[in-house]
Structures are given as structure tokens and as C-alpha cells.
Amino acid sequence: MRGHEHSVNELSGTVHGFVVQASSVHGGIHVSGPAAPEETPPPWQLPPAVRITDRADALRALEVHRDRASADGHPTLAAVSGLGGVGKTAVALAWLHALRPDFPGGQLYADLGAQAPEGPADPCEVVARFLRALGVPVGQVPPTLGERVALYRSLTADRRLVVLLDDAATAAQVRPLLPAGRCVTAVTSRRRMPGLSLDGGHVVHLEPLSADAAVELLDATLADGRVAAQPEEARALVLLCAGLPLAVRIAGARLAARPKQGITSMVRALSEERERLEALAIEGDHDVRAALDLSYRGLPPAAARLYRLLGLHPGREFGVPLARTLLGGEAVEALDALHDANLLVDVAEETGGERYRFHDLVRLHAAERAALDGSAEERATALLRIGHHYLANACRAEQVVEPGRDSLERNFARGVEPGAVAAEDFAPVEGQTAADAALDWLERELPNLMAVVRHARAMGAPELAWQLTDAVWPLFPRRKLYREWLEAHREGLLTAEAEGDGEACCRMLTSGALGRLATGDHAEGLAMFERAAVSFEERGDALGHARTLNYRGLAHRRLGRLDSAAELFARAADALPALGDLRAGALARFNLADVALAEGRYEDAAVDAEASRLVLEAAGDAYNAARAAGLTGRACVGLGRLDRAEAELSAALSALRAQAAGFEAARVLGGMAQLAERRGQPRQAGQLYREALSLYDSVGRSGSAEAAEAAARLGALEPPEARARPEAPERPEADPPPPPGAGTGPAEEGRERGGAGG
Incomplete structure (x- = not known):
């Protein structure tokens, strides 16, 4: 033993992280630990603060x-x-x-x-x-x-x-x-x-501001000495504003734009307007109306016209492109004038981009001015331009998300064709796909899109209700916006029925029924699909009727009626390819395989799932092709073809994870866990079941039947009394029981990735 000098190594105090104690260190030392997870930065969504007085x-x-x-x-x-x-x-x-x-x-x-x-x-x-x-x-x-x-x-x-x-x-x-x-x-x-x-x-x-506080606010708004020079007039002015900060700021903004005008002229104007504006009063805000009317009268002509037209807008917010559609090249300057007059609120800091909204009282005033000062023709044209602005841009977004989708025909009013509508900006930012950017725009504008759907009949363009609903369809399943999904299709259907448009009725029924299935209302979904089937048959639309066979099968499958579902899927699988829709026929065959798997007919399930996968791959539908591979793998587990099962399940899991299809990936993990059970590997099976359950939980589906099955099988593998004991070495079981035949779930449009909906 080689001698060395005596060394002392002491450690005291509070220590966090790694500690290395050594007498002598030779060579390179590397100490590492798990990387800290990236955290989402805190949200800072509050609008900017404004000056307050007497609070x-x-x-x-x-x-x-x-x-x-x-x-x-x-x-x-x-x-x-x-x-x-x-x-x-x-x-x-x-x-x-x-x-x-x-x-x-x-x-x-x-x-x-x-x-x-x-x-x-x-x-x-x-x-x-x-x-x-x-x-x-x-x-x-x-x-x-x-x-x-x-x-x-x-x-x-x-x-x-x-x-x-x-x-x-x-x-x-x-x-x-x-x-x-x-x-x-x-x-x-x-x-x-x-x-x-x-x-x-x-x-x-x-309560409204005291007179002194309101004068202080007026002085801060003007900041030019006029309040100090005319204290009595300033006091009279804020009394006419009823102590409401909004009214004081509006009056102050008008005066600030006229530095040579005395406060007396504003007091005289408000006093003269009071009687004439009585009809515009809401909740006793007489003087607010007077101040708004005076601000409106002081606007440049283009800004005053835009103010009236925006008062007809059915939603709360709007962007610069909407203003351009209404006013053309003068829109940006007019928006600046409205903002400077405190008639518009800039919400860009809240939402990003150039966006504005009216204060509630100002919006009502703008609508009243449109009724009083604009012609009926001007109002009707503006409403059509607003509606078709959103329709044209929603159609652009739809084509980005689902290029080549078989959509309903879009009819644009004269003068507001897509080329006459200002284009909204939904170009992707760094790290974002074009489809995600288009979906973000659709979701941000959804309150306005829904407002147009609700007001389509009143706007004089009832067809907007179903055309806009159809254009927005790709958003609903992808962002799981179930309430709007159901409401839009309900309104679109009512309007299409009232207008006697059979094609639109069928689309609203089928797309809307898929929303019913997504929310668990399977019986109502089935009833809607059956109504669509009757309508397609009456109209002589064989392809539309054949598609409803698959949809009706989905509803029966959800209701636990496997025999009825299998019969409908088999009819659809035969009819759809003959009518030219190979992809829909492959989806019907996938659903037929799912029923076979649920009934324990593993050979039938494997044959139909593999045939479905080949067609779906040829059609470029990678998502449903991966689901078909997963179903084939589970069927092979039941047949004891374990090597084939492993290959199919592994390929399906990689493809579904790449597409962030968490729910379907969890189902495949369940199949891999069953494969591990068949191979006599309970420890690996338990790990896979736990991973599947974690994934079900992360996508909000912990209460699904699939999650319940995974939990039950995990419980059977690891009973409470066994969990406390060390696990025995794994060995193959003599005769492992076959896995239960729970399927991977029906192939349908609009669950993980969306679809045509019609």
C-alpha cells in the first residue's frame, strides 16, 4: 500500500445537490443528474392598467x-x-x-x-x-x-x-x-x-366619481391647463358626464383634439343634446349618450362611416382585415381616428395582433347611429360583407387544414366574392405548421364565426349558417370544441330545413351526429344518421346513403349492438368501393374488424384489419392506417401469432405517437401489455398497462371503457397482497388465457385528427 500524507475531509452545514468528498483526485471527473424539465412560462394576460381617480x-x-x-x-x-x-x-x-x-x-x-x-x-x-x-x-x-x-x-x-x-x-x-x-x-x-x-x-x-374627482380626471386627460383656467366650466362639464369615467374621458379626448376650443362650448353642446338623445338612454346613462354623439359628430367622414358599419358587427372583437373589407383602403386611418377618440379599445396586448373592440355602451351607440344615419342599403351591404368576410377566410383556413376536402358549395353575394374580402393573416410562426396556424385563427375568431351563424337569417343570408358551419368543421374535433360543434350544426340544420336545401340538411345531420357521438349522445346521433339516410335515399344520392351505413354502424357499436353494427359495416364495406369511395369503404372494413375483435373472432378481425390498412395507406391516411395496424396486432395476440403481433403493434405505436394521437397510442400500449402477458412477462405487462393508464389520464380519457379494462387487467396482474411481496422471476405460463376481445375502437371521422364530416 502506497503511503500518503494525512488528509482531513470535513463537510458541514446544509447541502443541496451533489457532494463529492475526496482526498486526492486523478483524471477527469464528470458529475451529472437528470435535466430539469422545461416549464411553461407564467401567463401574464392582464390588460394594461389605466389611470384611476378617487378610488x-x-x-x-x-x-x-x-x-x-x-x-x-x-x-x-x-x-x-x-x-x-x-x-x-x-x-x-x-x-x-x-x-x-x-x-x-x-x-x-x-x-x-x-x-x-x-x-x-x-x-x-x-x-x-x-x-x-x-x-x-x-x-x-x-x-x-x-x-x-x-x-x-x-x-x-x-x-x-x-x-x-x-x-x-x-x-x-x-x-x-x-x-x-x-x-x-x-x-x-x-x-x-x-x-x-x-x-x-x-x-x-x-359609485360614479365625485365632482372633484371627475374634474381631476378631466384635468389629467387634457393636461393643458384649461381646467385650471376654467374651473366652473370644468365642473359643469363633469356633472353633465354623470361622474362616469368613460364619459369624462370621451369628453376630454374631444377637447384634447381641439386645443383652441374652450370647455364652455362642450358644456353648451352636451346641454343641448340631452333632450334629443333621450331615446338612446340605457340605465339612465343620458349624458354618456350625449358625449358619445358629440364624439361621433367630430369624426372624419370615413371614420364616422366605419363607426356605423362596425356597430353592425355581431361579435365583440374584430381585426383590421374586417375593417378593410368594410371600408377599403381608408380603414387603417379610420381605425386610428376611432381609437384616438376613445371610441375603440385596442386589445392587441390582450390577444396579440391588431384587434379592437367597442366598450359595451359605445357599441350600442354605434348601432344606433347606423340605424339613424345610414341607409337600409348600406346596412344590408355591410352585413353581407361581414358575413362573407368570415366565410371566405374560414374557407381559406379549411383548405390549409384539409386540402381537397369535399365541402358544401359556397355561394358568395355579389360584390363580396372571396377576391373582394381582405385576407386574414394566419401564416405560421417559427415551429408551427400551417395547419396549426389556420386552426389557431379559426379558434380565435370562433366567437365571431358563431355570431354570424346565429345571425345569418337576420343578416339576409341564411345560407351562411350552414356554409360557415361546414367550413369551420375541421376545427371542432381537433380542438374538441363540443358545445360550438353541436350548436353550429343545430342552427345550420334549422336554417337549411327552412330554406329547403336538402344537400345542406344531409351534411348538417351527418356532421352534427358525429358531434353527438363524440359527446356520448349515441341514441340522438343514430337518429340523426337515420334521418340523413332517408333524405339521401329520397334525393337519389346512393353514395351519401352508403356513407350513412358506416355512420349508423358507429352509433350501434357505441350502443353495444354488435350484430346490428356488423351488418351495417359489412353493407358499407361492399357498397362504398363500388360507388368510388375506396377510403370510406376501408374505414367501414376497419370497423367490421373492430366488431370481430370484440366478439373474439380473431381470424376475421386480422383479415379485415389488414385489408383496411392496405387501402388506407394507398389513400395517404397514415393515421387510420396506423390504427388498423394496431388492430391487426391485437388480433394476432388472440391468435397466438406473437412475433407478428409485436411487429404490428410496435409500428402502430411509433406512427400514432408521431401524430400525437394519445388516446389511440394508449390502446396500442394495452395490446402490447396483453402480448407481454401471453409471453409470460407479467412485470413488463404491468409496466405497459401503467403507461397506458397514464396516457389515458393525460388526454382526459381516464374514465373510458378502455382505461377501465387496462386498470382491471393491471389489478389482476398485481393483486394488493402481491404488490407488497417481491415479484418472482418471470417464467412462461403453461397455458395463458386469451386476452379479452376489446377492440381498438371504431374508425370514424373526427376523433383524433378530424375528417370530412359529411
């Missing part, structure tokens, strides 16, 4: 409530209520922005749309947006409100963030949106919402 008492009350809730270990919930234009959102923003240093988990914001023309926002969709902002991938957002709320509360339980729920309609709308943990939530509403006190909420009601 110190309200802010103090909000802070006192927060201190009490924090001391008790509870979340903070506060509601700010008051008249439209009184400054509720401004107060909430001032409070929440000041809390940012203490709440590093981020800021969430949602406009709940109590005054929106399309009705209040659906909490289910708002929670989905919050989940995506918190890092949940689109495909992993659960389908139901209860599951979404549970995941939302789990994600916020240990996160310090603030939430602003703006313009709430009811306490019931708010409750699903409340985070867990020690988060802070502010709600604004025109109602006092006492119901939130049951949830620990504290209501702060805002």
Missing part, C-alpha cells in the same frame, strides 16, 4: 379583504360592481397589477361577456383557455366541465397567481373559474352579485 377607498377595502383571507389560509375572492362606464375594470386592474411581485405564478384574464351580443361566455371554454395558458397541451384538455375544473384547481393549488374575470353575468358563471390555493380572483360585473358571498367573496360597489 383609494375601494383599493383599501380590497386589500383588507385580501389580508383577512390570507391570514385564514383561504383564496381571495372580490367582486367589483357598478354602472357601465363607472371604472370597475380599471379599479380591478390597478389592484391586481400592484400584486404582481407577490404572485409570480402569473395572471389570467377572461372577458365573460355579460353584455355580449352572442351571450355570456361558457365557463367550460374559459377553463379550457386557462388550462392551455397554464401549459396543458390542446389534446390533453379534458372534454367535460367537471374534469376541466378539477384539473384547473389541481394546477393552481400550489401556484400563486391572480385572475381577473371581467364583465361577469352571474355567480354561477364565475364559480367554475375560481382557482384553488392562495390565489387572488377579482370579478367585475354590473350586478352586485351577492351570491359570491357564499364562496367567501367580498363585494365592492363603485
Whole structure:
């Protein structure tokens, strides 16, 4: 033993991470550990704060409530209520922005749309947006409100963030949106919402500003000394504005644009307008209407015209391209004039891009000016331009997502053909596919698209209801927007029936019925498919009728009627190729194989699944071809052809994972686990079942029948008493039981990747 000098190696104190203690070190030393996972950056969604005046008492009350809730270990919930234009959102923003240093988990914001023309926002969709902002991938957002709320509360339980729920309609709308943990939530509403006190909420009601505070706000808006020079006139002006910050800012903006005009002229103008604007008053906001009318009269002609036309827009927000469609080359300058006059709110910081919205009262005023100052022909043309703007751009997005899709015929009104409509920008950003960018645009504009669908008849273009629904179809299954899926097809069907358009009725029935299947309403889906079948037959459309055979089979399969499903799938598999639709025929044969697998007829399942796969590969349908390979693999497990099963299942899993098809990948993992069982490898089988269950959970399908089967088989492999004992070495079983014949699920349009829908 070679001698060496005595060395001392001591370690004390608190140590985090790796520790190396050594006397002498020779050679290269490398220490590594698991890489830290990438985290989604915190969302910072709050709109920018604006100047507030005379709200110190309200802010103090909000802070006192927060201190009490924090001391008790509870979340903070506060509601700010008051008249439209009184400054509720401004107060909430001032409070929440000041809390940012203490709440590093981020800021969430949602406009709940109590005054929106399309009705209040659906909490289910708002929670989905919050989940995506918190890092949940689109495909992993659960389908139901209860599951979404549970995941939302789990994600916020240990996160310090603030939430602003703006313009709430009811306490019931708010409750699903409340985070867990020690988060802070502010709600604004025109109602006092006492119901939130049951949830620990504290209501702060805002009254209009005092005259002194309103004068201070006017002075800050003008910032040119006129208020100090004309104090009495300034006081008279803010009294005519009823102490509402919105009205004061509008009057101030008008004066600011006329630096040589005295305040007296504005007071005189408002006083003269009061009687004439009585009919425009809402909730007693007489003077707000007068101020708005004066601002409108001061606009350049092009801006005034755009103001009227935008007042007809059925949605809450709009972008620059919509304004260009309405006004042409003067649109951008006109938008700037409206924004400078405080008649438009720039929401670019909230949503990205160049987007605007009206304050609720301003939107109503713009609509009134359109009725009073514009001709009936101008209004009718504007409505058609708005509707066809969204139709033309939705068609562009549809072709990006599903090029060559067999769509319903699109009829554009004269003068608003696609070439006359300004193109929306949905070019992909770095790291994004063109299809994803187009889907993002469709989802962002969905409130406007749905508003056009609802108002199509009133807009004088009823065909927009079904044509726009058909164009937006690729979005619904891919982003799992079930509520809009069902509503759009319901409205499209009613309108098509009223107009006597048989082709549109059939498309709305079949596409809408697929939505029913997706939401579990299988009986209603079957009834809709059967109505479509009768209609196709009456119209002499043999191909359409043959497609309904496959669809009706899907519904029977979901209802557990395997014999009926198999009979319909077999008829479809024979009829569709003969009528020229090879891909649909292959999908019907896939579904026939799925029924055979469920019934334990493994040879039939393997033959039909393999035949289906070959046609689907030739048609370029990689997704359904991979599903067919997975079904073939499971059938081979049942037949004992284990090497073939392994090859098919492995290929299917790689293809489905590459397409982010989590639910189908989990099904294939279940088949691989059954293969491991047949090979006498319970440990590997258990690991695969656990992986499948984790994947089912990540895509929000932990309650599915497939997940329940995987859990049951895992439980059989690992009974509670066995889990506590060391596992014995694996050895082949003498006569392993065949796996249950649960199929991989029917091939259908619109589950993981969407489809033609018709």
C-alpha cells in the first residue's frame, strides 16, 4: 500500500445537490443528474392598467379583504360592481397589477361577456383557455366541465397567481373559474352579485366619481391647463358626464383634439343634446349618450362611416382585415381616428395582433347611429360583407387544414366574392405548421364565426349558417370544441330545413351526429344518421346513403349492438368501393374488424384489419392506417401469432405517437401489455398497462371503457397482497388465457385528427 500524507475531509452545514468528498483526485471527473424539465412560462394576460381617480377607498377595502383571507389560509375572492362606464375594470386592474411581485405564478384574464351580443361566455371554454395558458397541451384538455375544473384547481393549488374575470353575468358563471390555493380572483360585473358571498367573496360597489374627482380626471386627460383656467366650466362639464369615467374621458379626448376650443362650448353642446338623445338612454346613462354623439359628430367622414358599419358587427372583437373589407383602403386611418377618440379599445396586448373592440355602451351607440344615419342599403351591404368576410377566410383556413376536402358549395353575394374580402393573416410562426396556424385563427375568431351563424337569417343570408358551419368543421374535433360543434350544426340544420336545401340538411345531420357521438349522445346521433339516410335515399344520392351505413354502424357499436353494427359495416364495406369511395369503404372494413375483435373472432378481425390498412395507406391516411395496424396486432395476440403481433403493434405505436394521437397510442400500449402477458412477462405487462393508464389520464380519457379494462387487467396482474411481496422471476405460463376481445375502437371521422364530416 502506497503511503500518503494525512488528509482531513470535513463537510458541514446544509447541502443541496451533489457532494463529492475526496482526498486526492486523478483524471477527469464528470458529475451529472437528470435535466430539469422545461416549464411553461407564467401567463401574464392582464390588460394594461389605466389611470384611476378617487378610488383609494375601494383599493383599501380590497386589500383588507385580501389580508383577512390570507391570514385564514383561504383564496381571495372580490367582486367589483357598478354602472357601465363607472371604472370597475380599471379599479380591478390597478389592484391586481400592484400584486404582481407577490404572485409570480402569473395572471389570467377572461372577458365573460355579460353584455355580449352572442351571450355570456361558457365557463367550460374559459377553463379550457386557462388550462392551455397554464401549459396543458390542446389534446390533453379534458372534454367535460367537471374534469376541466378539477384539473384547473389541481394546477393552481400550489401556484400563486391572480385572475381577473371581467364583465361577469352571474355567480354561477364565475364559480367554475375560481382557482384553488392562495390565489387572488377579482370579478367585475354590473350586478352586485351577492351570491359570491357564499364562496367567501367580498363585494365592492363603485359609485360614479365625485365632482372633484371627475374634474381631476378631466384635468389629467387634457393636461393643458384649461381646467385650471376654467374651473366652473370644468365642473359643469363633469356633472353633465354623470361622474362616469368613460364619459369624462370621451369628453376630454374631444377637447384634447381641439386645443383652441374652450370647455364652455362642450358644456353648451352636451346641454343641448340631452333632450334629443333621450331615446338612446340605457340605465339612465343620458349624458354618456350625449358625449358619445358629440364624439361621433367630430369624426372624419370615413371614420364616422366605419363607426356605423362596425356597430353592425355581431361579435365583440374584430381585426383590421374586417375593417378593410368594410371600408377599403381608408380603414387603417379610420381605425386610428376611432381609437384616438376613445371610441375603440385596442386589445392587441390582450390577444396579440391588431384587434379592437367597442366598450359595451359605445357599441350600442354605434348601432344606433347606423340605424339613424345610414341607409337600409348600406346596412344590408355591410352585413353581407361581414358575413362573407368570415366565410371566405374560414374557407381559406379549411383548405390549409384539409386540402381537397369535399365541402358544401359556397355561394358568395355579389360584390363580396372571396377576391373582394381582405385576407386574414394566419401564416405560421417559427415551429408551427400551417395547419396549426389556420386552426389557431379559426379558434380565435370562433366567437365571431358563431355570431354570424346565429345571425345569418337576420343578416339576409341564411345560407351562411350552414356554409360557415361546414367550413369551420375541421376545427371542432381537433380542438374538441363540443358545445360550438353541436350548436353550429343545430342552427345550420334549422336554417337549411327552412330554406329547403336538402344537400345542406344531409351534411348538417351527418356532421352534427358525429358531434353527438363524440359527446356520448349515441341514441340522438343514430337518429340523426337515420334521418340523413332517408333524405339521401329520397334525393337519389346512393353514395351519401352508403356513407350513412358506416355512420349508423358507429352509433350501434357505441350502443353495444354488435350484430346490428356488423351488418351495417359489412353493407358499407361492399357498397362504398363500388360507388368510388375506396377510403370510406376501408374505414367501414376497419370497423367490421373492430366488431370481430370484440366478439373474439380473431381470424376475421386480422383479415379485415389488414385489408383496411392496405387501402388506407394507398389513400395517404397514415393515421387510420396506423390504427388498423394496431388492430391487426391485437388480433394476432388472440391468435397466438406473437412475433407478428409485436411487429404490428410496435409500428402502430411509433406512427400514432408521431401524430400525437394519445388516446389511440394508449390502446396500442394495452395490446402490447396483453402480448407481454401471453409471453409470460407479467412485470413488463404491468409496466405497459401503467403507461397506458397514464396516457389515458393525460388526454382526459381516464374514465373510458378502455382505461377501465387496462386498470382491471393491471389489478389482476398485481393483486394488493402481491404488490407488497417481491415479484418472482418471470417464467412462461403453461397455458395463458386469451386476452379479452376489446377492440381498438371504431374508425370514424373526427376523433383524433378530424375528417370530412359529411
